[in-house]
Amino acid sequence: MRVNMHTHSVFCDGKDTPEEMVNEAIRQGFEILGFSSHGYSPNDECSMSPQATLDYIREINRLKEAYKDQITIYLGIEEDKTCRIPSKDPYDFVIGSVHFVEKDGTFMSVDYSEEMMEQILKEFYHGSFLCYARAYYKEVTELAEAEEVDIIGHLDLLMKYNDKEKWIRFDDPEYLETARACIDAIGDRKIYEVNTGAMARGYRTMPYPHRTLLAYMKEKNLRLMLNSDCHDKTKLTCGYELSLRLLKEAGFTELWILKNGRFQPADINLFH
Ligand SMILES: [Zn+2]
Ligand SMILES: [Zn+2]
Numbered sequence: 001m002r003v004n005m006h007t008h009s010v011f012c013d014g015k016d017t018p019e020e021m022v023n024e025a026i027r028q029g030f031e032i033l034g035f036s037s038h039g040y041s042p043n044d045e046c047s048m049s050p051q052a053t054l055d056y057i058r059e060i061n062r063l064k065e066a067y068k069d070q071i072t073i074y075l076g077i078e079e080d081k082t083c084r085i086p087s088k089d090p091y092d093f094v095i096g097s098v099h100f101v102e103k104d105g106t107f108m109s110v111d112y113s114e115e116m117m118e119q120i121l122k123e124f125y126h127g128s129f130l131c132y133a134r135a136y137y138k139e140v141t142e143l144a145e146a147e148e149v150d151i152i153g154h155l156d157l158l159m160k161y162n163d164k165e166k167w168i169r170f171d172d173p174e175y176l177e178t179a180r181a182c183i184d185a186i187g188d189r190k191i192y193e194v195n196t197g198a199m200a201r202g203y204r205t206m207p208y209p210h211r212t213l214l215a216y217m218k219e220k221n222l223r224l225m226l227n228s229d230c231h232d233k234t235k236l237t238c239g240y241e242l243s244l245r246l247l248k249e250a251g252f253t254e255l256w257i258l259k260n261g262r263f264q265p266a267d268i269n270l271f272h
Contacts, residue, residue, distance in 0.1 A: 001031055001257075001266060001270040001271050001272070002025075002028060002029050002030040002031060002032075002236075002237065002271070002272065003030065003031060003032040003033075003225075003226070003257050003271070004025070004030070004032075004033055004034065004226075004227055004228050004230060004236055004237070005032070005033075005034035005036065005074065005076065005093065005095075005151065005193075005225060005227050005257075005258060006034070006036050006078070006095060006153070006193060006195065006197070006227035006228065006229045006230065007021055007033060007034060007035045007036055007228075007230045007236075008035075008036070008037060008038070008078075008229070008230065008231045009021055009035065009037065011037045011048055011052055011055070011056040011059070012037040012038040012046055012047060012048050012052075013038065013046040013231060014230070014231040014232070015231060015232045015233070016232065016233045018035060018056075018059055018060060018063055019059075019063060020233055021033065021035075021230070021233050021236075022063050022067055022071065022073065024233035024234075024236060025071060025233075025236060026067065026070050026071050028236060028237065030071055030236070031071065031072060032071070032072045032073075032074070032257060032258065032259065033071055033072070033073050033074070034073070034074035034075075034076045034092070034093060034258065035056075035060050035073070035074070035075060035076055036076040036077060036078040036093075036095050037053075037056050037077060037078065038077075038078050038080070039053070039077045039078060039079040039080065039083060039084075039085050040053055040083055041080050041082045041083035042082075042083065043080075043082050043083075043100060043107040044080065044082070044083075044099065044100075044109075047080075047083070057075065057090055060073065060075040061075060061090075072259075074092040074093060074258055075090065075091055075092050076091055076092055076093040076094060076095060077091050077094055077095070078094075078095040078097050078153060079094055079095070079096060079097070079146075079148075079149070080096075080097060080098065080099055080100065080143075081096075081098055081100075081139055081142060081143040081146075082100055082102075082107060084146060084148070085148065087148075088148040091148075092258065092261065093150045093151065093258055094148045094149050094150050094151070095149070095150070095151045095152075095153040095193070096143045096144060096146055096149030096150075096151070096152060096153060096190075097143075097152075097153030097154060097157070098110065098136065098139040098140045098143055098153075098157065099111060099157070100139075101120060101124065101132070101135045101136055101139060102139075103124045103135075108120045108124065110136060110157050110158050110160070111157050111160050111198075114161040117158075117160075117161050120132065121167075129167045129168045129175075130168070130172075130174050130175060130178070132158065133158060133168075133175055133178050133179070134178050136157075136158045137178050137179060137181070137182040138182075140152065140155065140182050140186075141182050141185045141186065144185070144186040144189070144190055149190060150190065150191060150263065151190065151191045151192070151193050151225065152186065152190050152191070152192045152193065153193060153195065153229075154193065154195040154197065154198075154208040154209075154229065155179075155182075155183075155192055155193075155208055155209040155213065156179060156208050156209045156210055156213060157208060159204075159208070159210060160198050160203050160204065161203065163203065163204045163205055163206070170210045170212050171212050176212060176213075176216075179209070179213055180213075180216055183213070183216060183217065183220065183222070184220075187220070187222075188220070188221070188222055188223060190223075191223045191224065191225055191256050191263060192209070192217060192222055192223070192224050192225075193224070193225050193226070193227045194207050194208070194209070194214070194224055194225070194226045194227070194243050194246075194247065195207055195208045195227050195228075195229045196226075196227070196228045196229065196238055196239030196240065196243055197227075197228065197229025197230070197231070198229075199238055199239035199242075200228065200229075200230070200231070200232065200235035200238035200239065201231075206242070206246070207239055207242070207243045207246070211246050211249075211250060214246060214247065214250040214252075215250050215251075217250075218250045218251045218252055223256045223263075223265070224247065224252060224255055224256065225255055225256045225257065226240060226243055226244070226247070226255055226271065228240065237272075240271070240272065241272075244268065244271055244272070247268060248268060252268055253267070253268055254266060254267055254268055255268050255271060
């Protein structure tokens with residue numbers, strides 16, 4: 001089974017048109033492809049304008065119909081706390097992702113660049129990664145309160161530039177406590193994604209969330225899905241092999257998919 005529910009295109013910051021992505025997904029034997037353009041946010045230059053949003057909805061719905069005999073396409077959106085969608089209609093699913101931390105009305109991007117992350121640390125949190133982590137996870141916990149959110153996007157995105165543990169150890173007890181408190185607060189109300197996007201772009205050798213958190217999520221019996229956060233059609237399954245191995249090692253026997261319009265579990269051994 002091949003599935004990806006986190007796909008970007010030229011409608012936001014992706015490289016390819018949705019139709020190019022669909023054709024490549026069909027070529028690679030995908031059964032399900034969900035599009036999740038960045039919903040409009042005035043703070044986010046990567047997000048779709050209100051007009052582009054209307055064009056995006058029209059185009060994905062056109063593709064759904066045009067390719068319905070070859071692949072199931074879903075219309076989704078990746079929304080941020082800084083700008084929630086006004087209504088879940090017409091979307092099939094919503095990914096809730098935190099890309100910004102805010103202090104005194106200024107929004108700073110968590111994942112834009114390592115330089116910006118350093119600036120956030122210095123100017124917002126006096127160089128304390130733990131204070132930064134607490135602020136980030138507070139935003140995630142708050143966004144998860146949004147009823148329309150189905151999937152929690154890239155849970156530990158703030159670790160994007162920490163692959164070599166330059167800023168903090170992945171098993172730092174206080175860091176883990178902060179992340180676990182966020183997971184506890186959200187509980188099983190949402191599906192969490194394992195996201196390989198930073199692997200595709202060479203920032204990380206591991207997916208989000210780190211395996212230290214995957215084990216905790218298994219302990220809590222939470223629902224996970226595997227997504228590539230794809231911005232380039234050649235990377236549709238980037239990192240899937242490693243992620244599936246990590247998930248199996250953590251004890252997961254099933255992953256969640258959207259099928260026939262309903263979230264449901266599927267045997268992890270079916271995925272590749
Ligand atoms: Zn994102
Ligand atoms: Zn994304």
